[in-house]
Amino acid sequence: MNYKSSYFILTCLGFGFAFLYIPILSMVVFSFNASKLVTVWDAANSPTLKWYHSLLNNEEILDAAWISLKVAVINASGSVILGTLAGFGLARFSQFRGRFTLNAMTTAPLVMPEVITGLSLLLLFVALEQLIGWPAGRGITTMTIGHMTFSMAYVTVIVNSRLATFDTALEEAAMDLGARPLKVFFVITLPIIFPAILSGWLLAFTLSWDDLVISSFTSGPGSSTLPMVVFSKVRLGVSPEINVLATITITVVTMMIVGVSLWMARMAKLDKAAA
Amino acid sequence: MRTAGYLRRFGVTGRGLVVTLPYLWLLLFFVVPFIIVLKISFSDIDLAIPPYKPLLEWVGKNSLAIKVNFNNYAFLFTDSLYINAFLNSIKVAFISTVLCLLVGYPMAYGIARAKPATRNVLLLLVILPFWTSLLLRVYAWIGLLKANGVINNILIWLGVIHEPLTMLYTPFAMYVGIVYSYLPFFILPLYANLEKMDWQLLEAAEDLGCRPWQAFYKITLPLSRNGVLAGSMLVFIPAVGEFVIPALLGGPNALMIGRVLWDEFFSNRAWPVASAVAILLLILLVPFMMWYQSVQARESAGAR
Numbered sequence: 001m002n003y004k005s006s007y008f009i010l011t012c013l014g015f016g017f018a019f020l021y022i023p024i025l026s027m028v029v030f031s032f033n034a035s036k037l038v039t040v041w042d043a044a045n046s047p048t049l050k051w052y053h054s055l056l057n058n059e060e061i062l063d064a065a066w067i068s069l070k071v072a073v074i075n076a077s078g079s080v081i082l083g084t085l086a087g088f089g090l091a092r093f094s095q096f097r098g099r100f101t102l103n104a105m106t107t108a109p110l111v112m113p114e115v116i117t118g119l120s121l122l123l124l125f126v127a128l129e130q131l132i133g134w135p136a137g138r139g140i141t142t143m144t145i146g147h148m149t150f151s152m153a154y155v156t157v158i159v160n161s162r163l164a165t166f167d168t169a170l171e172e173a174a175m176d177l178g179a180r181p182l183k184v185f186f187v188i189t190l191p192i193i194f195p196a197i198l199s200g201w202l203l204a205f206t207l208s209w210d211d212l213v214i215s216s217f218t219s220g221p222g223s224s225t226l227p228m229v230v231f232s233k234v235r236l237g238v239s240p241e242i243n244v245l246a247t248i249t250i251t252v253v254t255m256m257i258v259g260v261s262l263w264m265a266r267m268a269k270l271d272k273a274a275a
Numbered sequence: 276m277r278t279a280g281y282l283r284r285f286g287v288t289g290r291g292l293v294v295t296l297p298y299l300w301l302l303l304f305f306v307v308p309f310i311i312v313l314k315i316s317f318s319d320i321d322l323a324i325p326p327y328k329p330l331l332e333w334v335g336k337n338s339l340a341i342k343v344n345f346n347n348y349a350f351l352f353t354d355s356l357y358i359n360a361f362l363n364s365i366k367v368a369f370i371s372t373v374l375c376l377l378v379g380y381p382m383a384y385g386i387a388r389a390k391p392a393t394r395n396v397l398l399l400l401v402i403l404p405f406w407t408s409l410l411l412r413v414y415a416w417i418g419l420l421k422a423n424g425v426i427n428n429i430l431i432w433l434g435v436i437h438e439p440l441t442m443l444y445t446p447f448a449m450y451v452g453i454v455y456s457y458l459p460f461f462i463l464p465l466y467a468n469l470e471k472m473d474w475q476l477l478e479a480a481e482d483l484g485c486r487p488w489q490a491f492y493k494i495t496l497p498l499s500r501n502g503v504l505a506g507s508m509l510v511f512i513p514a515v516g517e518f519v520i521p522a523l524l525g526g527p528n529a530l531m532i533g534r535v536l537w538d539e540f541f542s543n544r545a546w547p548v549a550s551a552v553a554i555l556l557l558i559l560l561v562p563f564m565m566w567y568q569s570v571q572a573r574e575s576a577g578a579r
Contacts, residue, residue: 006487007387012381015398019378020458022417026425030418041425082515086297093290099296105301106327107568113516113560115533116553119310119540123550124323127311149304152297165576203406209395210408213518217540225412234523238421253406253449262397 024250031243038238051240058241061229068209068226071140076205080197082148083155085205087196088189089172090156091163092171109153118217121146125218138220146218147208154207155200162196163189195264202256309557317343328543347551357535357552361559362427364532367446367521368514371453372461375407375510376503378454379461383502384495386468388578398466405459413452413523420448422522450521457513461506467501468574469495501574508567512560532556 030038031052034045055061086106090099109117125135125142135142170192174184190197212227219225233239319328319342330341336565351357386397404412419425420442427439442448488533518533525531532552540549 002409009381010308010386012378013385016304016378016382016458017400018398019455020400023412023413023455025420026419027411027415032409037423039421039428081298082300085293089290089294089297093294096290096292096294102294102298102301104568105305105461106297107571108564109305111560111564111567113533115516115520115536116312116557117305117308119549119553120312121304123311123315123546124304130325145304151303152300156297161575165366198403204339206406210410212410213488213537227408230414231411231519234410234417238418242411243418245413246408249411250380250407254403257399257403265395268313275302 024246027246028242028250031240031247032147032242033243038240038243051244055244061241061245063224064224064226064229066248067223070207071144071215071225072205073219074144075151075208076201078144078147078148079105079151079155080201080203083152083200084159084193084197086152087156087159088185088193089162091160092168106153106156109150110157112150114211115217117150118146118214121149121184121214122217138218139223142218143225144225145210147211150214151204151207153203154203155197158196158200158203159193162193166192168220178213183185184258195267202260206253276441286339290418299454305477312550312553314346316549317345318547318556319344319346320545320547325546327547330483347547348555351551351555356530357532359537360532361531361555363530364515364517365559367449368511368517368534369532371450371457371514372507374450374454374510375458375461377457379465379506380503382458383462383465386466387472401449401459401462401466409456409482410519412456413520413576416448416452416524417443417453420451443524444529446525446529448524448526449529452524453514453517456520457510460509464509465499465502468499501570504570505567505574508570510562512563512567513559516556 028125030041031043032047032049033039034048034050035042086102090103090106093099111203120140121142125138128134129136171184171188174188175181179187209226211225212231214223215228216231217226230242230245279402293371314330318330320326320329322566324455328342330343332382382401386394386401389397417424421427422439422441424443426442427436430436431439474496479495481487485493516536517531518537521529521531521534522537531558536549536552536556539545539552
């Protein structure tokens, strides 16, 4: 196999990645700008950490970040459980009643416009409250349920595709040796799909942490998440603190992704060495 | 063991239990809500909390009246605002999809043909923006595109222009934002497809006298059809209902249906009208979603 690429393809790659990364880098650079005008570089007083200081003292943003964090952690853990069950079922049980529906229900949230999902969830919560009194009002609980509904679809896809690349021989061997299905799942299957579960957890966390539309529909008074606060600030124009927030987000995400990828590459190498 | 047999007699099996929980969850929180949206789209607007009238009403002692009104739908079809918003959303989503194809195909192709080590790094670089907040990445474009923004400042400094260009709050800004945000969604499924390609086919074609472009057009493009379709659906369907990007970059005149729905709901508190918009949008998108699912099914069947 050869790995040749024409100059045309290389140019496209260059411009494509510039397009993807220039906006991100510009936020990082301007987060150190002293000027309140954000995009006009104040050479006399920059670089400065003053917006970092003001962000970390902004009560509104910190409160919202705390709410976002709670929702994101509960959401990620819940969607990993639901998504793993669904992904496992779809990958390992070739036939069961409702398979087609389950497959459709786990694909649709991936492409469904968020305004539709958000509106429909809110109307469900309102109807349920009228009918059985639960959920009383809207807030963290309703937001988390909303996030779990679309996050679990992503986890399902990840777990399903991980299981699809593994043949069932190991699981069958364990069963032949007398292990009960539950034990096989915990001793054989779970370790195999653990990287997928970890990616699923991180993805579900990120989806929830970033979500604006579904949160806006399903939140109540006093439970504004970080994206909701950012959105209302950004609507009024650019703000230096948002650049700082973006820079912190990018740094954390980059370290996380690179760390996990290195760890998985090492695991894959160990797998190969063991085989 | 006895309890297991007992349960099995009633059709409760381990297998059943595994899929029942996610199944019921999605049924309750994904499917049932649409039925409620459908119901409310047929009810009257009311100045109450919640702001709609019930469909079922007791009239007198023993008779139950069902009041279904199609006013909300009639309203959508008579006021040109809604029709224009629908048509404009489809246009914007379609053009954005084509732009993603033009930018994304060469990138996916380049990544698939890179050396394995380079490939992983490039792939990571495509995935990374996808993990960073969409809201923040769209916000970055405000700083780049506005009148005293980065692009205008650079162009003025270079002497290319003397007056700042108006870019923010135009259709151009909206297209840039959508293509920028959805590009990874296009590249990843297409890459997954191209990665499985047997490149020896291309060599064979060239040995037999095919020009590289011809070989691409006759071999690579048809074989990557499912990848292109899957990527296109992942861009087109959510882009039709996109709210954040038109709201931040498109300016007050950017008529997108997701934004109309949002305003009906949050600004006008017209829940029944918003529901009718959602139902029409759903009817419009369901064929595309089914198409996406069949493409996905074909793609994973081909993988095994």
